[in-house]
Amino acid sequence: MNLQNKKIRIAVQKGGRLKAPSLEFLKSIGLEFESKETGLTSQCLNADVEILYVRNCDIPQYVKYGVADYGIVGENVLIERKSNLKIEKRLGFGKCRLVIAVPERSNIKRIKDLREERIATSYPNTLKGFLRRNGINASMIEINGSVELCPSLNLSDAVCDITQTGRTLEENNLKIITEIMDSEAVLISNPSLNNGKILF
Amino acid sequence: MKKIEPTILKGTRDFGPLDMAKRNLVMDKIRRVFERFGYDPIETPIICPADTILGKYGEEGDRLTYNFEDAGGRRIALPFDLTVPFARFFAANFRDLPLPFKRYQIQRVWRAEKPQKGRLREFYQCDIDVIGTKNLIAEAEISKVIVEVFKELEINFTIKVNSRRLMNAVLKDFGVEEEKIIEVIRIIDKILKIGEQAVIEELKLLQITNPEEILRLLSQDKALDETLEKFSKYDTSEIKEFLENCRNLGVEEYVEFDPSLARGLDYYTGIIYEVVSKDCEFGTICAGGRYDNLCGLFCDEDFSGVGVAFGFERIMLLLEQLKKFEDIKLNSKVLVTLFDEESKEDALKIYSTLVEAGINSEIYFEADKLGKQMKYADKKRIPFVLIRGSEEKEKDEVVVKSMATGKQKSIPLKQLITYLSGYYESTK
Numbered sequence: 001m002n003l004q005n006k007k008i009r010i011a012v013q014k015g016g017r018l019k020a021p022s023l024e025f026l027k028s029i030g031l032e033f034e035s036k037e038t039g040l041t042s043q044c045l046n047a048d049v050e051i052l053y054v055r056n057c058d059i060p061q062y063v064k065y066g067v068a069d070y071g072i073v074g075e076n077v078l079i080e081r082k083s084n085l086k087i088e089k090r091l092g093f094g095k096c097r098l099v100i101a102v103p104e105r106s107n108i109k110r111i112k113d114l115r116e117e118r119i120a121t122s123y124p125n126t127l128k129g130f131l132r133r134n135g136i137n138a139s140m141i142e143i144n145g146s147v148e149l150c151p152s153l154n155l156s157d158a159v160c161d162i163t164q165t166g167r168t169l170e171e172n173n174l175k176i177i178t179e180i181m182d183s184e185a186v187l188i189s190n191p192s193l194n195n196g197k198i199l200f
Numbered sequence: 201m202k203k204i205e206p207t208i209l210k211g212t213r214d215f216g217p218l219d220m221a222k223r224n225l226v227m228d229k230i231r232r233v234f235e236r237f238g239y240d241p242i243e244t245p246i247i248c249p250a251d252t253i254l255g256k257y258g259e260e261g262d263r264l265t266y267n268f269e270d271a272g273g274r275r276i277a278l279p280f281d282l283t284v285p286f287a288r289f290f291a292a293n294f295r296d297l298p299l300p301f302k303r304y305q306i307q308r309v310w311r312a313e314k315p316q317k318g319r320l321r322e323f324y325q326c327d328i329d330v331i332g333t334k335n336l337i338a339e340a341e342i343s344k345v346i347v348e349v350f351k352e353l354e355i356n357f358t359i360k361v362n363s364r365r366l367m368n369a370v371l372k373d374f375g376v377e378e379e380k381i382i383e384v385i386r387i388i389d390k391i392l393k394i395g396e397q398a399v400i401e402e403l404k405l406l407q408i409t410n411p412e413e414i415l416r417l418l419s420q421d422k423a424l425d426e427t428l429e430k431f432s433k434y435d436t437s438e439i440k441e442f443l444e445n446c447r448n449l450g451v452e453e454y455v456e457f458d459p460s461l462a463r464g465l466d467y468y469t470g471i472i473y474e475v476v477s478k479d480c481e482f483g484t485i486c487a488g489g490r491y492d493n494l495c496g497l498f499c500d501e502d503f504s505g506v507g508v509a510f511g512f513e514r515i516m517l518l519l520e521q522l523k524k525f526e527d528i529k530l531n532s533k534v535l536v537t538l539f540d541e542e543s544k545e546d547a548l549k550i551y552s553t554l555v556e557a558g559i560n561s562e563i564y565f566e567a568d569k570l571g572k573q574m575k576y577a578d579k580k581r582i583p584f585v586l587i588r589g590s591e592e593k594e595k596d597e598v599v600v601k602s603m604a605t606g607k608q609k610s611i612p613l614k615q616l617i618t619y620l621s622g623y624y625e626s627t628k
Contacts, residue, residue, distance in 0.1 A: 116600070116607045118619060132626040137604065140622045154612060 007048045011068035014040075014053040018185050021093040022072040025185075026051065060085060063190050076162055076183040080123045086191040094185035095164065098126060101174040102158045103151045111178050114138050120147050120156035127160045130180045148172040211313070211321030222525045223516065226353065227306060230326050230510060233348045234304040237341060239328050242303045244285040250275035256284045256497060258466075264311045278310040282327040282509065283494065290331055291498030300332035306512075318517055327488075329507030331495070336438065338506050339471045339490065340445030346475055346486055346508065347451045355518060356478035357485070359454050362461035363439045364468045364489065367418070370434060370459075374414050380406060382466045388418070389462035418460040427457055442471055467491045473508055482518050486510045534561040534584045534620065535577040541567055546588060550598070550616070557617045577603055584620065588613075 012022040023035050032045040042051040052068055060083035062068040070088070076098050078085065100119070102108045108117060111134050120141040121127045127140055141156050148168055150156035160180065163169055169176065208214060215223060231241075250267045254277055257265070267277035279285050282305045290301060306326045313319055328345060330338040343359055350357045364385075371381050387402045394402075396415060403411035421427040424443075428436055439457060446452050463472045470490030477485055488508030495503045519525065536551045538544060547563060554561040562582075564573045570587065577585045587599040587608075598616055601608045611619050 115605055116602045116609050118611070118615075118622075128624055128626075131624055135626050137602070137623065137625050139619045140624050141618060142622065155615070 007050055008070070009050045009052055009068045011052045011054050011059045011062040011071040011073075013056050013059070013072070016056055018056070018072065018074060018094045019053075021091075022185065023051075025072065025091055025093070057081065060188065063188055066190060069189060071188045072185055073188060074162075074183050075186050076123065076126065076181065078186065078188060079181065079183075080126050082125055083188075084191075085188045087186045088189050089187040091185040091187060094183075096162045096183050097164075098123060098160065098162050098180040098183060099169075099176045100130075100158055100160050100178050100180065101148075101163075101169050101176045104173045104175055106151075106157065108158055108177065111136065114158060117157040118155070119158045119160050120150035121160035122147055123160060123162075126180060130160070148174060209321070211315035213320065213322075217530055218528065221528050221530055222519075225525075225528070226516060226519065227324075227326070227512070229352045230349055230512075231304070231306065233345060233352055234326075234328055236348065237302075237328075237345050239302045239304040239345075242286070242289060242305055243307060244279070244282075244289050244305070246278060246308070247276050248279065248285065248288075250277040252288050252498075253277035253280060253284060257281075264313055266310045266312055279307070280311060281309050282307060282325050283329070283491075283507070284497075286327065286329060286507075287494040288498050290503065291495045291501075294332075294495075294499075294501070294503070300330055300338070302328070302330050304328045318514060320513065324512040326510040326512050327507060329505050331503050331505035331507075334504045336442045336445055336471070339442050340449050340451075342473070342488070342506060342508055343446050343451050343455055344449045346473070347454050349486075349510065350475070353515065353519065354524065355485070355515070355522070357454070357475050358456050358478060359451075360456050360458040360461045360474045360476065361439075361442070362458055362472050363436075363442075363470060364463075364472055365438055365470055366431065366434055366436060366459070367462070370417060370431070371414070373434070374408075374410065376408060380408075384408060385462045385466075386464045388415075388460060389464045391415075391460060391462075415460070420456075420458045420460065424457055427459060431459070438470060463487065463489060467494055469493075469504075471506070475508075477518055479518070479522055482514065482521075484511065485514050485518060528581075529583070530581050531560050532562050532580055532582045533559055534586060535573065535580075535582045536561060536563040536586045537570060537573045537588075538564045538567045539570075539587070539589055543567075543588065543593075546593065550586065550588070550613070553617065554620075557621070559617065559620050574601075574603075583625075586616075 010026065013019040031047060031049055033042045033051060036042055040053050052062065054062055056073065057077055059071040059073040060078055060081040063071040063085055064083050072091065074094055076096065108114060114136050116138060118139045118141050119127060120143050122144055124140050124142050131138055141150065143150060147159045147161045149172065150159055151174065152172065159174060162183065253265055254262050254267060257280055261280055265277050265280045267275060270276050286303065286305060304327065306324065308322055309325050310322050312321060315321055328342065346359055367385065368381055371384055376384055383406060384403065387399055391399050400411045400415065417430060443452065443455065443457065446455050461472060461474055463474065468489040469492040472489030473487055474484050475486035486508055490506040492504045493502060494505060495501065534554055536547050538547050551561060551563040564576060574585060583603055585601040585603060587601060592598055592610065596613050597610045598613050599608050599610050600619065
């Protein structure tokens, strides 16, 4: 049997807040490897395991395509990508919340006040789900980063973004009106591939 | 001057914008599924030489076929269905066509029937056929197309299937003479309509010796295996291979082997289908099967084909009954109001930007009172109305009024396109 086929690949964040705790977790389960600041892969010294460093939002795709057997990713990213992947384990780090926040003095106080308003977000799919569940029609302004800036520039009336401590929101004079989901880092796998079935 | 009555013929209909919005929505969904499976469209003429249509459907069919003499003294007929025009088209063109040939056809057909609910003189059929292969992959593919169409339309359904070959073998085995077989099948076909007892009576009249036993054998058992077991002395390889193909295409749960399924048309030779809605008693919403020699009417070559027709008008009635059109929209998304004569230039520019950005929009043609313009938007189900008075103009903003909630929102004019294209309708 080809050794390549036996190798287990785990995709983790290339950079960002989940990288260090993800590697720590892998070490805690007994894997020995050199943590790299640069480079795209690490080989484990004591097991046939390879660690892939990839962009956060690509991790679900790597697992979905079967090129990685496992991935460590924020649950919020998993839900945004609508990946039908299995959560093997909740990892207890990288905790954050996806919330809707508005300027301190906004007239928007409750969820239903969001009707017809502009909501800036990097999580359009999750936001869509939230709007659908609440029967709200609103305009989604897709922005890839620094979403908190949008209301002060009159680009949006509200934001839908992740927050850990709430500090960035506060610094931008935004207050939370509702929480969409709690998130933490999760270990994911592809159930359809593990069963030996080919999905696509 | 005496005015002409603006009337239409009985059994035909006018379709207003709202009807057409619904019909196009459904037709587009059906068409997209057909195209997903590699079917390409064809269209055939409405007026045809009568001899290419008449004499193909039996006496009853001929009686229901519209035919007349044109000014040049030619006998003309209007298509009764899409299968015969397709067979004619294929016979005339098969040398230039890729074989096997897959096509879909969505067209009007005409039947001179007594009009009643769900039965019109002019209506649409949506057909798919595969011709030029006998492989049962084609049959299974048709099942998959049916599944995808009704999933797309959110209709719960069952595809009843049977093998005409198996039914013929059974009837022959029971001593039914060759020339009586189609008559017997026509009678069995009526079982749901007239009931088992009446079928038995009719079969007795035809001097069939043991109709009860035939019906018992042809009845469906709870489990597929039990049903198949009953036919173990007959050749069931066709139905088995077909079901196996369906399993591999992931549609087995929708397909139900019903050995009593007959289909009255006599040109079927193999697998036959009939799709019924599980949501309510509605009769057949799609039907068809394998035919071996339809083109033989038009050419010497032998081509086997398989296909189904979706009953578009019945599907529309069913969807209407299931209230699937509650939120149907017409085309315009935005009405640019005309505030006054002075704002005309401004309004036209905004209008132009919107349509160039691909947002379905229209401008109101008169500087009428806003209330009147709103009423127009309401009547056309336009979700957004744009208002730009002098105040908004000064701030370079525009007011977007949502007709659903009545909420008015000022946004910078430069963000108008972003606002509208990012707008998410949770109720859609």
